[in-house]
Amino acid sequence: MIEKFKRALKKEIIFYLVILVLLALVAHSDLLSNPSLRFEMMFEKGNYLHPFFYAFVLYSVLLLIRKTLEFIIGLFEK
Numbered sequence: 001m002i003e004k005f006k007r008a009l010k011k012e013i014i015f016y017l018v019i020l021v022l023l024a025l026v027a028h029s030d031l032l033s034n035p036s037l038r039f040e041m042m043f044e045k046g047n048y049l050h051p052f053f054y055a056f057v058l059y060s061v062l063l064l065i066r067k068t069l070e071f072i073i074g075l076f077e078k
Contacts, residue, residue, distance in 0.1 A: 012063075019062070020055040027051075 025031055031038050042048045 016055060016059050019059050020051060023055055023058065024051055
């Protein structure tokens, strides 16, 4: 039971981190060319928490869609 929970938690954390990285790269393409400048600007302005918030919102929406689809598919499997 604990191992199943750990596996599921690890999967969701990886899913969240992938969303975070993809959103960061889409919004800030200069991260690939000059990441140190981007991080310097981010800490200068003090707006380093917004990527986590945006990623959490998108993750929540995708989680809701995934769980809804799992529920609907589960209804038809029985």
